[in-house]
Amino acid sequence: MTDNASLAARRDRAVPRGLASSTAVYAARADNAELWDVEGRRYVDFAGGIAVLNTGHRHPRVIAAVEDQLGRFTHTAFQVAPYESYIELAEKLNARAPFSGEAKTILLTTGAEATENAVKIARAATGRSAVIAFTGAFHGRTLLASAMTGKVTPYKRKVGPMPPEVYHAPFPTGIDGNTVEKSLAAIQYLFAADVEPERVAAVIIEPVQGEGGFHVAPTEFLEALRALADSHGFLLIADEVQAGFARTGKLFGIEHSGVEPDLVCVAKSLAGGFPLSGLIGRAQLMDALDPGGLGGTYGGSPIGCAAALAVLDVIEEEGLLDRATAIGERLRRRINAFAAAGLPVANLRGLGAMIGFDVTNAAGETDGAAARAVTGAALEAGLILLSCGTKGETIRILVPLTASDDLIDEGLDIVEASLAKVSGKVDA
Missing domain, CATH: 3.40.640.10 (Type I PLP-dependent aspartate aminotransferase-like (Major domain))
Incomplete structure:
Protein backbone atom coordinates (compact mmCIF):
# COMPACT_ATOMS: atom_id res chain seq x y z
CA MET A 1 0.00 0.00 0.00
CA THR A 2 1.27 3.51 -0.85
CA ASP A 3 1.18 5.76 2.19
CA ASN A 4 2.90 8.91 3.39
CA ALA A 5 5.58 7.04 5.31
CA SER A 6 6.57 4.74 2.44
CA LEU A 7 6.69 7.66 0.01
CA ALA A 8 8.87 9.59 2.46
CA ALA A 9 11.32 6.68 2.58
CA ARG A 10 11.41 6.46 -1.22
CA ARG A 11 11.90 10.22 -1.43
CA ASP A 12 14.89 10.08 0.93
CA ARG A 13 16.57 7.56 -1.36
CA ALA A 14 15.69 9.26 -4.66
CA VAL A 15 15.54 13.04 -4.08
CA PRO A 16 18.32 15.33 -2.79
CA ARG A 17 17.83 16.67 0.72
CA GLY A 18 18.35 20.23 -0.53
CA LEU A 19 14.81 20.08 -1.92
CA ALA A 20 12.73 20.61 1.23
CA SER A 21 8.98 20.15 1.69
CA SER A 22 6.88 21.95 4.28
CA THR A 23 4.82 18.86 5.04
CA ALA A 24 5.08 15.10 4.77
CA VAL A 25 1.62 14.98 3.18
CA TYR A 26 1.75 13.31 -0.24
CA ALA A 27 -1.06 14.56 -2.45
CA ALA A 28 -3.48 12.23 -4.20
CA ARG A 29 -6.11 14.70 -5.41
CA ALA A 30 -7.31 18.24 -4.82
CA ASP A 31 -10.28 20.43 -5.58
CA ASN A 32 -10.57 24.21 -5.14
CA ALA A 33 -9.24 24.79 -1.58
CA GLU A 34 -9.18 21.18 -0.39
CA LEU A 35 -6.55 18.45 -0.75
CA TRP A 36 -6.60 14.74 -0.01
CA ASP A 37 -3.44 12.75 0.68
CA VAL A 38 -2.58 9.23 -0.46
CA GLU A 39 -4.11 7.86 2.74
CA GLY A 40 -7.43 9.55 2.02
CA ARG A 41 -7.15 12.28 4.66
CA ARG A 42 -8.67 15.65 3.79
CA TYR A 43 -6.92 18.99 4.35
CA VAL A 44 -8.06 22.58 4.04
CA ASP A 45 -5.45 24.31 1.88
CA PHE A 46 -4.21 27.68 3.14
CA ALA A 47 -1.00 27.41 1.09
CA GLY A 48 -2.33 27.34 -2.47
CA GLY A 49 0.87 25.78 -3.79
CA ILE A 50 2.77 28.81 -2.42
CA ALA A 51 0.47 31.42 -3.98
CA VAL A 52 0.07 29.56 -7.28
CA LEU A 53 -3.61 28.68 -6.88
CA ASN A 54 -5.46 31.97 -6.52
CA THR A 55 -8.14 30.38 -8.73
CA GLY A 56 -8.03 27.14 -6.73
CA HIS A 57 -7.05 23.59 -7.54
CA ARG A 58 -8.38 22.46 -10.91
CA HIS A 59 -10.67 25.38 -11.67
CA PRO A 60 -13.13 24.05 -14.30
CA ARG A 61 -12.44 26.93 -16.72
CA VAL A 62 -8.70 26.38 -16.50
CA ILE A 63 -8.96 22.62 -16.92
CA ALA A 64 -11.28 23.00 -19.93
CA ALA A 65 -8.86 25.40 -21.61
CA VAL A 66 -5.93 23.05 -21.03
CA GLU A 67 -7.86 20.04 -22.30
CA ASP A 68 -8.75 21.94 -25.46
CA GLN A 69 -5.09 22.87 -26.01
CA LEU A 70 -3.97 19.27 -25.38
CA GLY A 71 -6.17 18.21 -28.29
CA ARG A 72 -4.27 20.51 -30.67
CA GLU A 318 -15.82 35.86 -10.76
CA GLY A 319 -14.84 39.22 -9.29
CA LEU A 320 -11.71 37.90 -7.60
CA LEU A 321 -10.24 41.34 -6.97
CA ASP A 322 -13.18 42.21 -4.73
CA ARG A 323 -13.21 38.67 -3.35
CA ALA A 324 -9.58 39.03 -2.26
CA THR A 325 -10.45 42.21 -0.39
CA ALA A 326 -13.40 40.52 1.32
CA ILE A 327 -11.30 37.50 2.29
CA GLY A 328 -8.62 39.78 3.67
CA GLU A 329 -11.16 41.60 5.84
CA ARG A 330 -12.47 38.27 7.11
CA LEU A 331 -8.96 37.08 7.95
CA ARG A 332 -8.08 40.31 9.72
CA ARG A 333 -11.20 40.23 11.89
CA ARG A 334 -10.47 36.71 13.08
CA ILE A 335 -6.74 37.23 13.62
CA ASN A 336 -7.37 40.43 15.56
CA ALA A 337 -9.79 38.42 17.69
CA PHE A 338 -7.04 35.84 18.31
CA ALA A 339 -4.77 38.60 19.60
CA ALA A 340 -7.54 40.07 21.76
CA ALA A 341 -8.07 36.65 23.30
CA GLY A 342 -4.42 36.54 24.40
CA LEU A 343 -3.13 34.19 21.73
CA PRO A 344 0.51 34.71 20.64
CA VAL A 345 -0.17 36.90 17.60
CA ALA A 346 1.70 40.09 16.66
CA ASN A 347 2.28 42.40 13.70
CA LEU A 348 -0.74 41.54 11.57
CA ARG A 349 -0.11 42.85 8.06
CA GLY A 350 -0.67 42.41 4.35
CA LEU A 351 -2.80 43.58 1.45
CA GLY A 352 -6.06 41.97 0.35
CA ALA A 353 -5.90 38.23 0.93
CA MET A 354 -2.10 38.23 1.23
CA ILE A 355 -2.13 38.21 5.03
CA GLY A 356 0.62 37.40 7.52
CA PHE A 357 1.22 37.68 11.25
CA ASP A 358 4.05 36.84 13.62
CA VAL A 359 3.92 34.19 16.33
CA THR A 360 5.44 35.09 19.68
CA ASN A 361 6.88 33.05 22.54
CA ALA A 362 6.23 33.34 26.27
CA ALA A 363 8.57 36.35 26.44
CA GLY A 364 6.56 38.16 23.78
CA GLU A 365 9.33 37.84 21.18
CA THR A 366 8.68 36.76 17.61
CA ASP A 367 9.77 33.15 17.39
CA GLY A 368 10.40 30.91 14.38
CA ALA A 369 10.20 27.74 16.46
CA ALA A 370 6.79 28.79 17.77
CA ALA A 371 5.55 29.47 14.23
CA ARG A 372 6.77 26.04 13.10
CA ALA A 373 4.93 24.49 16.04
CA VAL A 374 1.74 26.25 14.94
CA THR A 375 2.02 24.99 11.35
CA GLY A 376 2.74 21.50 12.68
CA ALA A 377 -0.29 21.54 14.97
CA ALA A 378 -2.43 22.85 12.13
CA LEU A 379 -1.32 20.03 9.85
CA GLU A 380 -2.23 17.46 12.47
CA ALA A 381 -5.68 19.04 12.64
CA GLY A 382 -6.17 19.03 8.86
CA LEU A 383 -4.90 22.41 7.66
CA ILE A 384 -1.99 23.07 5.31
CA LEU A 385 -0.43 26.29 6.61
CA LEU A 386 2.92 27.89 5.78
CA SER A 387 5.38 30.03 7.68
CA CYS A 388 7.88 32.54 6.31
CA GLY A 389 9.96 35.49 7.48
CA THR A 390 13.67 36.06 7.99
CA LYS A 391 13.54 33.90 11.14
CA GLY A 392 10.56 31.79 10.09
CA GLU A 393 8.43 33.70 12.59
CA THR A 394 5.52 34.59 10.28
CA ILE A 395 2.36 32.65 9.49
CA ARG A 396 1.22 33.45 5.94
CA ILE A 397 -2.21 32.74 4.56
CA LEU A 398 -2.60 32.06 0.84
CA VAL A 399 -6.01 30.43 0.68
CA PRO A 400 -7.42 30.26 -2.87
CA LEU A 401 -9.63 33.23 -3.64
CA THR A 402 -12.30 30.82 -4.84
CA ALA A 403 -12.65 29.23 -1.38
CA SER A 404 -16.03 29.53 0.34
CA ASP A 405 -16.48 31.51 3.56
CA ASP A 406 -17.34 28.29 5.37
CA LEU A 407 -14.10 26.65 4.30
CA ILE A 408 -12.08 29.74 5.25
CA ASP A 409 -13.74 29.76 8.66
CA GLU A 410 -12.96 26.06 9.08
CA GLY A 411 -9.30 26.79 8.41
CA LEU A 412 -9.27 29.77 10.76
CA ASP A 413 -10.79 27.65 13.51
CA ILE A 414 -7.81 25.31 13.14
CA VAL A 415 -5.38 28.25 13.20
CA GLU A 416 -6.98 29.45 16.43
CA ALA A 417 -6.84 25.99 18.03
CA SER A 418 -3.23 25.55 16.94
CA LEU A 419 -2.18 28.88 18.42
CA ALA A 420 -3.93 27.97 21.64
CA LYS A 421 -2.26 24.56 21.75
CA VAL A 422 1.23 25.90 21.13
CA SER A 423 0.84 28.72 23.68
CA GLY A 424 -0.48 26.38 26.35
CA LYS A 425 -3.92 28.01 26.40
CA VAL A 426 -5.46 24.53 26.08
CA ASP A 427 -4.32 21.06 26.99
CA ALA A 428 -1.92 19.55 24.46
Missing part, protein backbone atom coordinates in the same frame (compact mmCIF):
# COMPACT_ATOMS: atom_id res chain seq x y z
CA PHE A 73 -0.57 20.56 -29.69
CA THR A 74 1.54 20.59 -26.54
CA HIS A 75 4.83 22.12 -27.67
CA THR A 76 6.49 23.65 -30.68
CA ALA A 77 8.91 26.10 -29.02
CA PHE A 78 7.79 29.67 -29.67
CA GLN A 79 11.22 30.33 -31.22
CA VAL A 80 10.51 27.67 -33.86
CA ALA A 81 6.79 27.73 -34.65
CA PRO A 82 5.02 30.51 -32.71
CA TYR A 83 1.33 30.37 -31.83
CA GLU A 84 -1.56 32.74 -31.26
CA SER A 85 -2.19 32.01 -27.57
CA TYR A 86 1.25 33.38 -26.63
CA ILE A 87 0.53 36.59 -28.54
CA GLU A 88 -2.99 36.88 -27.12
CA LEU A 89 -1.75 36.45 -23.56
CA ALA A 90 1.01 39.01 -24.12
CA GLU A 91 -1.59 41.44 -25.48
CA LYS A 92 -3.81 40.98 -22.43
CA LEU A 93 -0.95 41.40 -19.99
CA ASN A 94 0.27 44.48 -21.85
CA ALA A 95 -3.21 46.00 -21.63
CA ARG A 96 -3.21 45.41 -17.87
CA ALA A 97 0.36 46.54 -17.20
CA PRO A 98 0.60 48.77 -14.11
CA PHE A 99 2.28 51.60 -15.99
CA SER A 100 1.36 54.05 -18.73
CA GLY A 101 2.52 53.82 -22.32
CA GLU A 102 3.17 50.91 -24.63
CA ALA A 103 4.11 47.54 -23.11
CA LYS A 104 5.57 44.27 -24.35
CA THR A 105 5.72 40.86 -22.64
CA ILE A 106 8.00 37.85 -22.84
CA LEU A 107 6.67 34.57 -21.44
CA LEU A 108 8.96 32.16 -19.59
CA THR A 109 8.62 29.22 -17.21
CA THR A 110 9.78 30.09 -13.68
CA GLY A 111 9.82 33.11 -11.40
CA ALA A 112 13.62 33.07 -11.31
CA GLU A 113 13.69 33.32 -15.10
CA ALA A 114 11.46 36.37 -14.86
CA THR A 115 13.70 38.16 -12.35
CA GLU A 116 16.91 37.26 -14.17
CA ASN A 117 15.55 38.38 -17.53
CA ALA A 118 14.47 41.63 -15.90
CA VAL A 119 18.11 42.24 -14.96
CA LYS A 120 19.30 41.29 -18.46
CA ILE A 121 16.92 43.78 -20.02
CA ALA A 122 17.74 46.47 -17.46
CA ARG A 123 21.46 46.09 -18.16
CA ALA A 124 20.95 46.13 -21.92
CA ALA A 125 18.61 49.14 -21.80
CA THR A 126 20.76 51.25 -19.47
CA GLY A 127 24.27 50.10 -20.35
CA ARG A 128 24.86 49.67 -16.62
CA SER A 129 25.54 46.63 -14.45
CA ALA A 130 24.65 47.04 -10.76
CA VAL A 131 21.41 45.96 -9.08
CA ILE A 132 19.99 47.02 -5.71
CA ALA A 133 17.71 44.60 -3.83
CA PHE A 134 16.51 44.41 -0.23
CA THR A 135 16.97 42.40 2.92
CA GLY A 136 14.34 39.69 3.27
CA ALA A 137 13.73 39.66 -0.48
CA PHE A 138 13.18 36.43 -2.39
CA HIS A 139 13.74 36.52 -6.13
CA GLY A 140 14.43 32.84 -6.91
CA ARG A 141 17.01 30.10 -6.47
CA THR A 142 19.11 30.33 -9.64
CA LEU A 143 22.48 31.96 -9.07
CA LEU A 144 21.73 35.58 -9.97
CA ALA A 145 18.28 35.32 -8.40
CA SER A 146 19.90 33.91 -5.25
CA ALA A 147 22.32 36.84 -5.22
CA MET A 148 19.37 39.25 -5.29
CA THR A 149 17.57 37.30 -2.57
CA GLY A 150 18.13 38.97 0.77
CA LYS A 151 18.66 35.91 2.94
CA VAL A 152 21.76 33.72 3.25
CA THR A 153 20.33 30.53 4.78
CA PRO A 154 19.28 28.41 3.00
CA TYR A 155 19.51 30.14 -0.38
CA LYS A 156 23.17 31.22 -0.55
CA ARG A 157 24.80 28.91 1.96
CA LYS A 158 27.58 26.74 0.45
CA VAL A 159 27.12 28.05 -3.10
CA GLY A 160 29.17 31.26 -3.11
CA PRO A 161 30.62 33.38 -4.42
CA MET A 162 27.53 35.14 -5.65
CA PRO A 163 27.47 37.04 -8.94
CA PRO A 164 28.95 40.52 -8.42
CA GLU A 165 27.35 43.95 -8.45
CA VAL A 166 24.29 43.03 -6.40
CA TYR A 167 23.80 45.27 -3.36
CA HIS A 168 21.26 45.14 -0.53
CA ALA A 169 19.55 47.80 1.50
CA PRO A 170 17.22 47.23 4.48
CA PHE A 171 13.56 46.69 3.64
CA PRO A 172 11.38 49.10 5.66
CA THR A 173 9.28 46.59 7.56
CA GLY A 174 8.26 49.09 10.21
CA ILE A 175 9.42 46.53 12.80
CA ASP A 176 12.57 46.71 14.94
CA GLY A 177 13.35 50.23 13.81
CA ASN A 178 13.38 49.44 10.08
CA THR A 179 11.84 52.68 8.84
CA VAL A 180 11.53 54.21 5.40
CA GLU A 181 14.00 56.90 6.43
CA LYS A 182 16.62 54.34 7.47
CA SER A 183 16.18 52.36 4.27
CA LEU A 184 16.60 55.43 2.11
CA ALA A 185 19.63 56.50 4.14
CA ALA A 186 21.14 53.05 3.56
CA ILE A 187 20.72 53.44 -0.20
CA GLN A 188 22.54 56.77 -0.02
CA TYR A 189 25.26 54.99 1.96
CA LEU A 190 25.54 52.42 -0.85
CA PHE A 191 25.97 55.27 -3.31
CA ALA A 192 28.69 56.80 -1.16
CA ALA A 193 30.55 53.64 -0.16
CA ASP A 194 29.94 50.85 -2.67
CA VAL A 195 28.46 51.80 -6.03
CA GLU A 196 27.91 55.11 -7.77
CA PRO A 197 24.30 55.59 -8.83
CA GLU A 198 25.45 56.06 -12.44
CA ARG A 199 26.44 52.36 -12.46
CA VAL A 200 23.08 51.10 -11.17
CA ALA A 201 20.90 49.43 -13.81
CA ALA A 202 17.88 48.75 -11.60
CA VAL A 203 16.39 48.42 -8.18
CA ILE A 204 14.18 45.34 -7.69
CA ILE A 205 11.51 45.13 -5.01
CA GLU A 206 8.51 43.01 -4.06
CA PRO A 207 5.48 45.25 -3.40
CA VAL A 208 4.66 42.72 -0.69
CA GLN A 209 7.54 40.52 0.39
CA GLY A 210 6.80 36.82 0.09
CA GLU A 211 9.36 34.62 1.81
CA GLY A 212 10.59 37.69 3.70
CA GLY A 213 7.46 37.84 5.84
CA PHE A 214 4.54 39.45 3.96
CA HIS A 215 5.83 42.94 4.68
CA VAL A 216 4.14 45.60 2.54
CA ALA A 217 6.41 48.13 0.84
CA PRO A 218 5.18 51.52 2.13
CA THR A 219 3.82 53.80 -0.57
CA GLU A 220 6.23 56.59 0.40
CA PHE A 221 9.13 54.17 -0.02
CA LEU A 222 8.02 53.09 -3.50
CA GLU A 223 7.54 56.75 -4.40
CA ALA A 224 11.05 57.52 -3.20
CA LEU A 225 12.51 54.63 -5.22
CA ARG A 226 10.68 55.87 -8.31
CA ALA A 227 12.12 59.34 -7.74
CA LEU A 228 15.64 57.95 -7.27
CA ALA A 229 15.32 55.87 -10.43
CA ASP A 230 14.16 58.88 -12.42
CA SER A 231 16.86 61.11 -10.95
CA HIS A 232 19.75 58.71 -11.57
CA GLY A 233 18.55 57.00 -14.75
CA PHE A 234 18.04 53.46 -13.49
CA LEU A 235 14.94 51.24 -13.69
CA LEU A 236 12.37 50.17 -11.09
CA ILE A 237 11.53 46.45 -11.23
CA ALA A 238 8.42 45.16 -9.42
CA ASP A 239 8.69 41.48 -8.52
CA GLU A 240 5.01 40.47 -8.55
CA VAL A 241 5.70 36.73 -8.65
CA GLN A 242 3.89 36.09 -5.35
CA ALA A 243 1.76 39.24 -4.98
CA GLY A 244 0.29 39.26 -8.48
CA PHE A 245 -2.97 38.13 -10.07
CA ALA A 246 -5.59 39.32 -7.59
CA ARG A 247 -3.96 38.12 -4.35
CA THR A 248 -3.76 41.64 -2.90
CA GLY A 249 -7.12 42.87 -4.21
CA LYS A 250 -5.49 44.39 -7.30
CA LEU A 251 -4.19 42.52 -10.31
CA PHE A 252 -0.70 43.65 -9.25
CA GLY A 253 0.33 44.56 -5.74
CA ILE A 254 2.15 47.73 -6.76
CA GLU A 255 -1.14 49.20 -8.01
CA HIS A 256 -2.09 49.97 -4.40
CA SER A 257 0.67 52.59 -4.32
CA GLY A 258 0.01 54.29 -7.63
CA VAL A 259 3.73 54.02 -8.41
CA GLU A 260 4.57 52.91 -11.95
CA PRO A 261 7.42 50.41 -12.37
CA ASP A 262 9.40 49.94 -15.57
CA LEU A 263 9.46 46.13 -15.54
CA VAL A 264 7.09 43.66 -13.84
CA CYS A 265 8.02 40.04 -13.05
CA VAL A 266 5.07 37.61 -12.97
CA ALA A 267 4.59 33.88 -12.36
CA LYS A 268 2.85 31.67 -9.75
CA SER A 269 -0.91 32.33 -10.04
CA LEU A 270 -0.62 33.51 -13.64
CA ALA A 271 -1.53 30.06 -14.98
CA GLY A 272 -3.58 28.43 -12.24
CA GLY A 273 -1.11 25.65 -11.41
CA PHE A 274 0.62 25.24 -14.77
CA PRO A 275 4.27 26.34 -15.15
CA LEU A 276 4.37 29.81 -16.68
CA SER A 277 6.08 33.08 -15.89
CA GLY A 278 6.65 36.33 -17.68
CA LEU A 279 8.15 39.77 -17.77
CA ILE A 280 6.03 42.78 -18.69
CA GLY A 281 7.89 45.99 -19.48
CA ARG A 282 7.87 49.30 -21.22
CA ALA A 283 8.10 48.54 -24.92
CA GLN A 284 11.28 50.50 -25.61
CA LEU A 285 13.06 48.70 -22.78
CA MET A 286 11.85 45.25 -23.78
CA ASP A 287 13.32 45.77 -27.25
CA ALA A 288 16.81 46.52 -25.89
CA LEU A 289 18.17 43.04 -26.71
CA ASP A 290 18.81 41.74 -30.20
CA PRO A 291 16.84 38.79 -31.65
CA GLY A 292 17.94 35.59 -29.92
CA GLY A 293 18.97 37.42 -26.74
CA LEU A 294 15.77 36.31 -25.01
CA GLY A 295 13.95 33.00 -24.92
CA GLY A 296 13.90 29.50 -23.51
CA THR A 297 12.88 26.12 -24.89
CA TYR A 298 9.74 25.79 -22.78
CA GLY A 299 9.09 29.52 -22.30
CA GLY A 300 5.47 30.46 -22.92
CA SER A 301 4.30 26.85 -23.11
CA PRO A 302 1.04 26.60 -25.10
CA ILE A 303 -0.46 24.66 -22.19
CA GLY A 304 0.48 27.44 -19.78
CA CYS A 305 -0.77 30.13 -22.13
CA ALA A 306 -4.15 28.43 -22.46
CA ALA A 307 -4.40 28.14 -18.69
CA ALA A 308 -3.38 31.77 -18.14
CA LEU A 309 -5.95 33.11 -20.58
CA ALA A 310 -8.60 31.20 -18.63
CA VAL A 311 -7.22 32.52 -15.32
CA LEU A 312 -7.55 36.13 -16.49
CA ASP A 313 -11.14 35.42 -17.50
CA VAL A 314 -11.90 33.83 -14.12
CA ILE A 315 -10.39 36.76 -12.21
CA GLU A 316 -12.65 39.16 -14.10
CA GLU A 317 -15.83 37.12 -14.35
